[in-house]
Amino acid sequence: MKLNVNxxxxxxxxxxxxxxxxxxxxxxxxxxxxxxxxxAQCGACTVHVxxxxxxxxxxxxxxxxxxxxxxxxxxAMPSGEPDRSSDRVALGAHGLHAVxxxxxxxxVPQCGYCQAGQIMTTVALLAANPTPDDxxxxxxxxxxxxxxxxxxxxxxxxxxxxxxxxxx
Amino acid sequence: xxxxxxxxxxxxxxxxxxxxxxxLGPTGSxxxxxxxxTGEFQPNAWIRILPSGAIVFTLDRVEMGQGTxxxxxxxxxxxxxxxxxxxxxxxxxxxxxxxNRDKQIAIxxxxxxxxxxxxxxxxxxxxxxxxEMLRAGAAARWGVPVAECVAHDGTITHAxxxxxxxxxxxxxxxxxxxxxxxxxxxxREFRWIGTSLDRxxxxxxxxxxxxxxxDVQLPGMVTAVIARPPVPGARLASFDERAARxxxxxxxxxxxxxxxxxxxxxxxxxRRGADDLRATWTGGQPVDTGELHASFARLLDRPxxxxxxxxxxxxxxxxxxxxxxxVPYLAHAxxxxxxxxAVIYRSGPTDRCEVWAPTQTAGIARFRVAEAIGFDLEDxxxxxxxxxxxxxxxxxxxxxxxxxxxxxxAGRPVKVVWSREDxxxxxxxxxxxxxxxxxxxxxxxxxxxxxxxxxxxxxxxEGGDFAGALVPDATPRAxxxxxxDSIPRAFARGMMLDSxxxxxxxxxPYAIPNLRVExxxxxxxxxVGFWRSVGHSHNGFxxxxxxxxxxxxxxxxxxxxxxxLLARAPRHLAVLELAAEKAGWGSPLxxxxxxxxxxxxxFKSYCAHVIEASVxxxxxxxxxxxxxxxxxxxxxxxxxxxxIESAVIFALSAALYQRITHRAGRVQETNFGSYRALxxxxxxxxxxxxxxxxxxxxxxxxxxxxxxxxALVNAIFAATxxxxxxxxxxxxx
Numbered sequence: 021m022k023l024n025v026n027x028x029x030x031x032x033x034x035x036x037x038x039x040x041x042x043x044x045x046x047x048x049x050x051x052x053x054x055x056x057x058x059x060a061q062c063g064a065c066t067v068h069v070x071x072x073x074x075x076x077x078x079x080x081x082x083x084x085x086x087x088x089x090x091x092x093x094x095x096a097m098p099s100g101e102p103d104r105s106s107d108r109v110a111l112g113a114h115g116l117h118a119v120x121x122x123x124x125x126x127x128v129p130q131c132g133y134c135q136a137g138q139i140m141t142t143v144a145l146l147a148a149n150p151t152p153d154d155x156x157x158x159x160x161x162x163x164x165x166x167x168x169x170x171x172x173x174x175x176x177x178x179x180x181x182x183x184x185x186x187x188x
Numbered sequence: 189x190x191x192x193x194x195x196x197x198x199x200x201x202x203x204x205x206x207x208x209x210x211x212l213g214p215t216g217s218x219x220x221x222x223x224x225x226t227g228e229f230q231p232n233a234w235i236r237i238l239p240s241g242a243i244v245f246t247l248d249r250v251e252m253g254q255g256t257x258x259x260x261x262x263x264x265x266x267x268x269x270x271x272x273x274x275x276x277x278x279x280x281x282x283x284x285x286x287x288n289r290d291k292q293i294a295i296x297x298x299x300x301x302x303x304x305x306x307x308x309x310x311x312x313x314x315x316x317x318x319x320e321m322l323r324a325g326a327a328a329r330w331g332v333p334v335a336e337c338v339a340h341d342g343t344i345t346h347a348x349x350x351x352x353x354x355x356x357x358x359x360x361x362x363x364x365x366x367x368x369x370x371x372x373x374x375x376r377e378f379r380w381i382g383t384s385l386d387r388x389x390x391x392x393x394x395x396x397x398x399x400x401x402x403d404v405q406l407p408g409m410v411t412a413v414i415a416r417p418p419v420p421g422a423r424l425a426s427f428d429e430r431a432a433r434x435x436x437x438x439x440x441x442x443x444x445x446x447x448x449x450x451x452x453x454x455x456x457x458x459r460r461g462a463d464d465l466r467a468t469w470t471g472g473q474p475v476d477t478g479e480l481h482a483s484f485a486r487l488l489d490r491p492x493x494x495x496x497x498x499x500x501x502x503x504x505x506x507x508x509x510x511x512x513x514x515v516p517y518l519a520h521a522x523x524x525x526x527x528x529x530a531v532i533y534r535s536g537p538t539d540r541c542e543v544w545a546p547t548q549t550a551g552i553a554r555f556r557v558a559e560a561i562g563f564d565l566e567d568x569x570x571x572x573x574x575x576x577x578x579x580x581x582x583x584x585x586x587x588x589x590x591x592x593x594x595x596x597x598a599g600r601p602v603k604v605v606w607s608r609e610d611x612x613x614x615x616x617x618x619x620x621x622x623x624x625x626x627x628x629x630x631x632x633x634x635x636x637x638x639x640x641x642x643x644x645x646x647x648x649x650e651g652g653d654f655a656g657a658l659v660p661d662a663t664p665r666a667x668x669x670x671x672x673d674s675i676p677r678a679f680a681r682g683m684m685l686d687s688x689x690x691x692x693x694x695x696x697p698y699a700i701p702n703l704r705v706e707x708x709x710x711x712x713x714x715x716v717g718f719w720r721s722v723g724h725s726h727n728g729f730x731x732x733x734x735x736x737x738x739x740x741x742x743x744x745x746x747x748x749x750x751x752x753l754l755a756r757a758p759r760h761l762a763v764l765e766l767a768a769e770k771a772g773w774g775s776p777l778x779x780x781x782x783x784x785x786x787x788x789x790x791f792k793s794y795c796a797h798v799i800e801a802s803v804x805x806x807x808x809x810x811x812x813x814x815x816x817x818x819x820x821x822x823x824x825x826x827x828x829x830x831x832i833e834s835a836v837i838f839a840l841s842a843a844l845y846q847r848i849t850h851r852a853g854r855v856q857e858t859n860f861g862s863y864r865a866l867x868x869x870x871x872x873x874x875x876x877x878x879x880x881x882x883x884x885x886x887x888x889x890x891x892x893x894x895x896x897x898x899a900l901v902n903a904i905f906a907a908t909x910x911x912x913x914x915x916x917x918x919x920x921x
Contacts, residue, residue, distance in 0.1 A: 034436075034437070034454075034456075034457075035436060038456045038457075039456065042454050042455050042456035045403075045454075045455070046411065046453070046454030046455055046456070047454060049405065050396075051396075051399070051402075051403035051405075052395070052396020052397065053396070054400075054402075054523070054524070054576070055402065055455070055525065055605075056523050056524075056525070056608065057608045057859055057860050058607055058608055058609075058859075059608075059859055059860075059861070061859060061860040061861055062523070062608075062860055064523060091396065092394075092395065092396035093395070093396040093397075095395075095396075096395065114391070116394070116395065120394045120395065123390070123394045124386075124390050124391070124394065127386055127387050127390065127826060127830070128390075128394075129253075129387070129389070129390055129393035129394060130253030130254070130255070130830060130834060131252050131253030131393075131522075131523065131524070131574075131575060131576050131577045131578075132253065132389070132392075132393025132394075132398060132574070132576070133400060133522075133523040133524045133576030133577060134523050134576075135393055135394055136394075136396055139394060157868065158868055158869035159869075161868045162867040162868045162869040163867075164868070165523065165860060165865055165867065166523070166837075167521060167522060167523050167577050167579070167838065167841075167865060168253045168523075168577060168834050168837075168838075169833050169834035169835070169836065169837030169838055169866075169871075170830075170833075170834075171837065171866075171867075171868045171871040172833055172871065172873075172874055173830075173833075174868070175868070175871075
């Protein structure tokens with residue numbers, strides 16, 4: 021099975037029904053994408069497939085031939101990112117994607133476990149809608165659970181990132 | 189033995205310092221020997237200054253979101269005179285030197301909202317001792333008076349001679365000094381404490397590099413998925429081992445009592461292999477939550493078996509209101525499912541076991557792992573990792589014990605990973621609690637209060653873990669086992685009062701002349717455990733909701749009624765007044781919106797919430813939560829605000845939606861679809877106000893939880909006239 025992840029080609033030897041999440045974590049060693057529920061209810065496993073936010077825990081690898089996958093590890097890669105959102109990448113003061121920079125500025129993470137998923141969802145949201153209002157944020161991010169209760173800060177960080185990207 | 193740092197790079201930190209004996213003693217000889225062996229200046233168990241100049245801080249209270257990385261680095265840095273952002277932070281492995289200074293839980297544990305209070309003194313001492321040894325070392329090197337050597341930003345300077353040296357350069361000089369007695373800074377001298385320094389653990393949590401327990405990788409490691417009995421006490425009847433072994437990627441199948449572990453190259457292969465087993469179980473306890481609730485409620489017709497408080501004669505006064513309140517079993521549902529990684533090394537003179545676990549208590553993990561695999565304590569090492577949410581669940585160590593047992597049986601490194609279903613079906617639940625409250629009023633006054641509580645004892649389930657880990661390491665194995673087996677029985681049978689059951693009720697702050705609190709402990713085949721705020725989580729709800737009922741019955745405003753009875757509870761009163769003022773208590777609200785208040789003290793801190801809510805059909809909308817908190821002196825205000833936001837959202841999830849239900853012994857809520865948690869679209873505005881204080885620091889992780897549910901049901905009453913006495917609210921509407 022051939023796969024393109026973060027701009028690199030991989031070949032993995034797994035059954036076609038294995039979800040992308042476990043290919044990333046157990047076979048490619050990319051553990052930044054998290055396991056939370058296994059049934060697309062919590063969003064911790066969110067990655068980009070051809071630029072769209074997808075729940076990798078329910079995405080069989082057999083359906084991904086020719087697709088390009090981006091994970092949290094490659095979000096700030098300055099070049100070589102095949103992801104459609106790459107044209108919006110703005111590396112900030114910490115050498116990170118504007119969304120990650122906003123997460124730092126708002127001190128969003130507590131335990132941090134859900135944040136890769138929150139960030140990947142936000143990047144996809146801002147690629148599709150550069151000026152989201154609170155309702156847009158609710159629609160996009162209510163599928164991502166956080167048990168520590170970082171929602172108020174996530175909301176502020178999304179607005180901050182949107183503004184930073186608009187100024188770019 | 190494998191060198192752990194060769195293969196494990198935590199995003200936040202390496203696998204933990206090797207700890208020399210804590211040198212906070214009369215001489216610096218241990219420190220000197222350590223310097224000669226390693227080139228490091230290690231004055232105590234928390235600080236190491238490396239030849240490279242790096243200053244390493246070993247964090248002994250785990251980071252699970254509550255911010256210890258930042259607050260504790262600030263405590264050390266304040267006295268060490270360094271910028272906390274320049275510390276290299278490592279996570280401590282299991283060692284008795286890291287026992288919690290809170291005497292009730294003097295084991296290596298992060299819990300009970302004790303982290304700041306218990307580290308406040310020792311970490312500042314640790315920083316001050318290191319600083320004074322560095323100053324003395326510099327003075328000796330330069331032949332100048334110590335008093336003229338100034339520590340600032342990682343450098344010792346002697347102004348008169350124009351000399352200066354970094355801490356790294358002075359490591360050898362400092363290591364040769366006696367360990368001094370130190371004077372700690374006065375608060376007015378604080379440079380870092382009291383500031384909202386940005387969290388120090390942000391970067392690995394936003395770029396995918398942080399290593400949580402579930403991310404640990406060891407060479408040759410396989411992943412295990414365990415098929416567990418679905419009903420408490422059920423016996424394994426049949427399973428198809430051959431089918432599992434035939435699955436691509438499966439490498440082994442190991443039986444563990446009534447459970448079976450399937451080992452494979454990855455989680456998915458192991459999970460499918462476990463499905464292939466088609467395991468069946470028989471017997472067990474067919475627990476039914478409804479029947480259990482009815483049996484608890486029947487006990488309320490009789491007086492409680494334990495009296496936790498008795499003032500005046502509450503039993504002699506006819507009640508104005510006689511009400512039953514109920515709260516359900518609750519799961520923790522941490523975002524990171526339970527997991528642990530273990531390896532047994534057989535190459536040395538004795539076998540050794542190393543475990544990596546996202547645990548709140550390396551101390552209990554070491555004891556339970558050693559016991560389970562028949563090792564001595566000194567042959568078990570526990571490494572902690574970043575933790576994807578704790579809330580008390582990681583105070584249990586069942587996942588670590590499983591990993592060690594499977595690794596021992598399979599003879600290879602193993603990571604055990606639970607599914608979300610495993611996590612919700614095999615939790616140690618917040619106890620279901622049924623309360624009867626009787627209260628009397630006359631116009632303008634509350635005259636009598638009686639609370640009878642029926643619930644299981646948490647210490648009947650968890651007390652053995654604590655007893656076994658509290659005793660000294662040298663305690664013979666058999667004695668440790670007797671102790672850890674007998675303590676739970678004493679609580680289960682009610683021979684000892686489990687204070688965690690009545691906390692938040694027995695200490696009701698209101699000056700009511702007749703006041704009685706009774707507990708009837710019961711046994712039930714549902715395992716229970718500590719859940720963020722423990723007994724306060726239900727007692728805070730029932731006491732503050734029932735107080736509201738009595739206030740209305742007496743014709744009193746809810747804030748005024750509380751104020752009148754808190755004259756001798758000034759810190760309760762202060763948070764109540766602050767929350768009420770900031771919320772605009774008494775000001776008009778839009779139609780359909782009600783305002784409710786609650787105040788509650790827990791973990792030595794005080795918290796009040798005012799909540800604005802409305803009800804549309806079966807849907808509750810929480811618009812705004814205004815909080816006031818007094819947790820003594822604040823190390824980092826931003827972390828306090830975050831913990832209140834966290835507590836509010838965590839407690840709203842439980843109050844509105846959550847309950848664990850058993851039917852025929854099986855848990856009915858098996859994933860986030862049926863065990864709902866608050867989501868972004870329903871998250872209220874949360875405003876947090878901190879009462880300035882110069883008291884000793886107290887808890888902050890939990891105290892925000894208890895007053896949420898009562899403030900919310902009180903707001904719903906104000907909005908609709910409906911009293912809700914049973915949680916979760918959506919079930920009661």
